[in-house]
Amino acid sequence: MPHWGMVIDLDKCTGCEACVVACRTENNIPIAGEEQTAKGRQINWIHIERYWEGQYPNIKARFLPVLCQHCDAAPCEGVCPVYATHHTPEGLSAMIYNRCVGTRFCANNCPYTVRFFNFFQPAWDAPLDRALNPEVSVRPNGVMEKCTFCVQRIEQAKLNAKMENRELKDGEVKPACVQACPTRAMYFGDLDNPESEVSRKAESGRAFHLLGELGTKPSVIYLKEADE
Amino acid sequence: MRERICVIFDEPEEARRAVQRLLEAGVNPADVTVMSSEPHLEAGEFIPETRRTLIGYFSLAGGVLGAIAGLSLVYFTSHAYPIVTGGMPLVPPLTTGIVMYEMAALGAIFFALARMLWEARLPRWRAVREDYTAELADGGVLISIKSGGEVGQEILREAGGREVPS
Amino acid sequence: MNKLMEQPTNNLTNERINRDLLAPVLTTSWRFYVVVAISGAIVAWALFAWGWQLYHGIGVSGKRRPEFWSLYITNFVFWIGISHAGTLISAILRVTGAEWRRPVTRCSEAITVFALMIGAMFPIIHLGRAWLFYWLIPYPNERLLWPNYRSPLMWDFFAINTYLTGSLIYLYLPLIPDLALVRDKARGWRRGLYSVLSLGWRGTQTQWQRLEKAVSIMAVIIIPVAVSVHTIVSWDFAMTLNPMWNSTIFGPYFVVGAIFSGIAALILAMSVLRRVLDLEDYIQPKHFNYLALLLLTMSLLWFYFTFAEYLTVWYANEPAEMAVFWSKVWGPYSPFFYTMVCCCFVIPVPILAFKKLRRIPLITLASALICVGMWLERFLIIVPTLAAPRLPFNWRGYSTTWVELSITAGTFAYFVLLYALFTKFFPIVAVWEFKEGLRHEAKARARSEAVPVAAD
Numbered sequence: 019m020p021h022w023g024m025v026i027d028l029d030k031c032t033g034c035e036a037c038v039v040a041c042r043t044e045n046n047i048p049i050a051g052e053e054q055t056a057k058g059r060q061i062n063w064i065h066i067e068r069y070w071e072g073q074y075p076n077i078k079a080r081f082l083p084v085l086c087q088h089c090d091a092a093p094c095e096g097v098c099p100v101y102a103t104h105h106t107p108e109g110l111s112a113m114i115y116n117r118c119v120g121t122r123f124c125a126n127n128c129p130y131t132v133r134f135f136n137f138f139q140p141a142w143d144a145p146l147d148r149a150l151n152p153e154v155s156v157r158p159n160g161v162m163e164k165c166t167f168c169v170q171r172i173e174q175a176k177l178n179a180k181m182e183n184r185e186l187k188d189g190e191v192k193p194a195c196v197q198a199c200p201t202r203a204m205y206f207g208d209l210d211n212p213e214s215e216v217s218r219k220a221e222s223g224r225a226f227h228l229l230g231e232l233g234t235k236p237s238v239i240y241l242k243e244a245d246e
Numbered sequence: 247m248r249e250r251i252c253v254i255f256d257e258p259e260e261a262r263r264a265v266q267r268l269l270e271a272g273v274n275p276a277d278v279t280v281m282s283s284e285p286h287l288e289a290g291e292f293i294p295e296t297r298r299t300l301i302g303y304f305s306l307a308g309g310v311l312g313a314i315a316g317l318s319l320v321y322f323t324s325h326a327y328p329i330v331t332g333g334m335p336l337v338p339p340l341t342t343g344i345v346m347y348e349m350a351a352l353g354a355i356f357f358a359l360a361r362m363l364w365e366a367r368l369p370r371w372r373a374v375r376e377d378y379t380a381e382l383a384d385g386g387v388l389i390s391i392k393s394g395g396e397v398g399q400e401i402l403r404e405a406g407g408r409e410v411p412s
Numbered sequence: 413m414n415k416l417m418e419q420p421t422n423n424l425t426n427e428r429i430n431r432d433l434l435a436p437v438l439t440t441s442w443r444f445y446v447v448v449a450i451s452g453a454i455v456a457w458a459l460f461a462w463g464w465q466l467y468h469g470i471g472v473s474g475k476r477r478p479e480f481w482s483l484y485i486t487n488f489v490f491w492i493g494i495s496h497a498g499t500l501i502s503a504i505l506r507v508t509g510a511e512w513r514r515p516v517t518r519c520s521e522a523i524t525v526f527a528l529m530i531g532a533m534f535p536i537i538h539l540g541r542a543w544l545f546y547w548l549i550p551y552p553n554e555r556l557l558w559p560n561y562r563s564p565l566m567w568d569f570f571a572i573n574t575y576l577t578g579s580l581i582y583l584y585l586p587l588i589p590d591l592a593l594v595r596d597k598a599r600g601w602r603r604g605l606y607s608v609l610s611l612g613w614r615g616t617q618t619q620w621q622r623l624e625k626a627v628s629i630m631a632v633i634i635i636p637v638a639v640s641v642h643t644i645v646s647w648d649f650a651m652t653l654n655p656m657w658n659s660t661i662f663g664p665y666f667v668v669g670a671i672f673s674g675i676a677a678l679i680l681a682m683s684v685l686r687r688v689l690d691l692e693d694y695i696q697p698k699h700f701n702y703l704a705l706l707l708l709t710m711s712l713l714w715f716y717f718t719f720a721e722y723l724t725v726w727y728a729n730e731p732a733e734m735a736v737f738w739s740k741v742w743g744p745y746s747p748f749f750y751t752m753v754c755c756c757f758v759i760p761v762p763i764l765a766f767k768k769l770r771r772i773p774l775i776t777l778a779s780a781l782i783c784v785g786m787w788l789e790r791f792l793i794i795v796p797t798l799a800a801p802r803l804p805f806n807w808r809g810y811s812t813t814w815v816e817l818s819i820t821a822g823t824f825a826y827f828v829l830l831y832a833l834f835t836k837f838f839p840i841v842a843v844w845e846f847k848e849g850l851r852h853e854a855k856a857r858a859r860s861e862a863v864p865v866a867a868d
């Protein structure tokens with residue numbers, strides 16, 4: 019059984035936000051509007067954080083794509099009283115929208131603050147309301163949601179392989195963000211397979227976990243910028 | 247003669263002496279009921295209780311049963327549909343302990359209540375109509391003896407009580 | 413002891429006690445209707461606000477990312493804290509045989525029950541899908557899914573359930589003889605109602621014995637339950653990884669805060685009751701004096717815990733924790749922080765410590781301030797931590813809305829309403845316990861007069 023994981027090479031990230039747009043389109047993420055976004059009620063399963071490094075004039079813009087880290091010891095999972103979030107055998111931290119009653123405890127206990135809540139009934143401006151992805155359920159008002167590693171694409175790839183009576187190939191599953199990245203800064207694959215690209219990248223000396231000191235065992239591995 | 251006689255005493259000490267005399271005269275303690283609107287137990291019982299209370303033991307048993315119920319609830323329902331969360335074991339001893347603790351307290355409370363009601367013979371709404379007087383609300387001690395209380399009747403009247411219709 | 417503390421209990425006859433203590437039940441003054449009308453109107457407005465929130469979504473209550481919890485959980489912790497007034501105080505005083513407890517046990521137990529009912533509403537009000545709250549209850553269901561006992565919210569469920577059941581029983585048991593008393597004194601529909609409620613109590617010797625035994629057992633059980641309830645409420649926060657939440661001190665810190673605010677609420681209730689229901693001869697200055705001393709102790713303990721909490725965070729100097737620390741001490745939340753310190757410590761301590769100042773109006777003022785301060789404390793525990801998560805990109809300020817404020821105000825009104833109704837239907841001072849106390853007192857006095865004391 020695979021253990022899905024992602025590697026993000028920060029050296030290659032230009033902060034173009036193509037992944038953000040791809041994710042919104044793929045996963046039916048509602049449009050919050052200007053006013054609600056200013057109040058912090060927008061939903062971005064993946065978002066690019068920009069920060070500055072160095073002093074003027076040697077100043078550098080750095081970009082950090084942040085998405086659900088799919089922690090193996092996820093702090094968000096244990097606190098849900100109704101099992102709306104749990105860990106799958108394939109290493110995904112899964113959300114079951116139907117079970118969620120909206121305590122928002124999981125969001126409070128996520129050290130990465132990558133869980134999002136539907137504070138209102140989700141809405142799309144025309145014509146986006148006609149462009150919803152039929153593979154992904156639309157989440158109702160009062161329910162928690164977050165990055166799924168595009169579980170619908172994982173399942174589709176597994177099904178394709180099964181139909182063709184073969185093993186799943188490395189790099190066959192591509193979440194929307196990975197597919198959309200113009201600089202190929204993101205990699206997705208099986209962390210349990212030592213031959214996979216993500217496993218090899220994860221062994222790099224540049225590899226680190228976001229807030230690794232918390233011991234949450236994330237499945238997202240960052241590669242820091244190379245020294246110049 | 248009437249089946250039952252009810253006599254009210256203004257002073258608990260008078261009532262105490264009257265009960266003493268009744269018992270000395272051979273009246274069956276089971277036929278005598280002493281009632282009051284406030285407890286007059288600081289000087290001891292009017293009639294020696296034959297049955298000791300078991301509320302404490304029941305409460306303890308309720309606590310043990312509650313803890314077992316809590317453990318079973320957590321263990322069996324968690325295993326009926328095992329779901330992995332946060333890298334934790336399915337039934338972690340520490341968190342299960344909390345549920346067991348609360349269930350133990352709940353069991354102890356319920357068993358103590360149930361046993362108390364049983365021993366105090368509550369609820370018994372009919373008894374109030376048959377063997378009681380609302381006058382008791384103003385104080386005093388009411389002594390009532392059941393049938394065959396010819397001797398008792400005599401004693402109670404002599405002791406200075408006021409007979410009331412029950 | 414100063415003159416105020418002398419007790420004019422000698423002239424209290426049985427008849428007068430019955431008349432005074434049952435008067436609120438058997439007669440109704442215009443004040444009762446005014447209180448019910450005003451508090452009822454506020455409650456109705458809060459219900460409308462809640463309906464608004466159910467229809468539109470949690471967003472109208474001001475919550476946002478990262479402040480997923482705010483005033484509702486503040487109110488939850490606050491009210492559960494207030495509920496420790498009662499049962500815990502009354503149980504401790506009963507177990508330790510403090511005779512002066514008698515006139516205050518009933519009104520403190522009632523505070524517990526109502527504060528707990530109101531506190532327990534908030535986890536439901538704050539749910540994103542409140543109509544599915546019953547999914548937290550462990551019962552065999554068609555979803556074949558039982559709740560997750562590893563979640564602190566489930567511990568909350570069990571703890572509050574046990575505490576509410578326990579304190580209802582603990583309130584009801586000593587009430588039975590008083591219900592029988594009202595039954596005997598009442599006429600008409602009241603007589604029928606109290607006949608049923610008093611379970612056919614006649615006050616036989618066995619009944620009294622069993623009742624006192626059961627009450628003393630309940631008192632012993634309810635103390636550890638009350639301690640566990642607020643400990644578990646604190647664990648909602650302490651179990652997380654968040655800065656200034658993940659703290660081992662939270663259990664006792666919350667319990668101390670709960671008892672602190674609980675006593676303050678009890679004193680407030682007592683000073684209102686004695687004025688409104690003419691109970692000056694029953695709820696006396698000495699009761700305020702004793703409770704004020706207890707309140708002083710808790711105020712000092714509260715300060716000790718708060719100091720320890722902030723000191724350890726400051727000295728360890730971890731960046732994530734310090735961000736929250738500074739936002740409270742010097743940042744946008746500092747006005748609330750210093751108001752809290754003034755309300756909980758700086759102003760009450762001198763009032764409660766000096767005998768000259770320890771008088772009913774000032775004690776009441778201190779209690780009111782403490783209630784405000786403790787509400788702010790809960791707010792300061794919840795919002796600043798959420799406003800400054802570990803990744804600084806997510807920091808964001810918080811502002812509330814009319815919906816949240818209306819529901820908050822509504823619960824205070826709801827408490828007043830429930831309490832007013834309770835005093836209407838049940839004697840707020842335990843009649844039989846009070847009479848029993850008078851007899852004990854008389855006996856003690858007779859004994860002390862018989863034996864010459866060296867001090868004389």
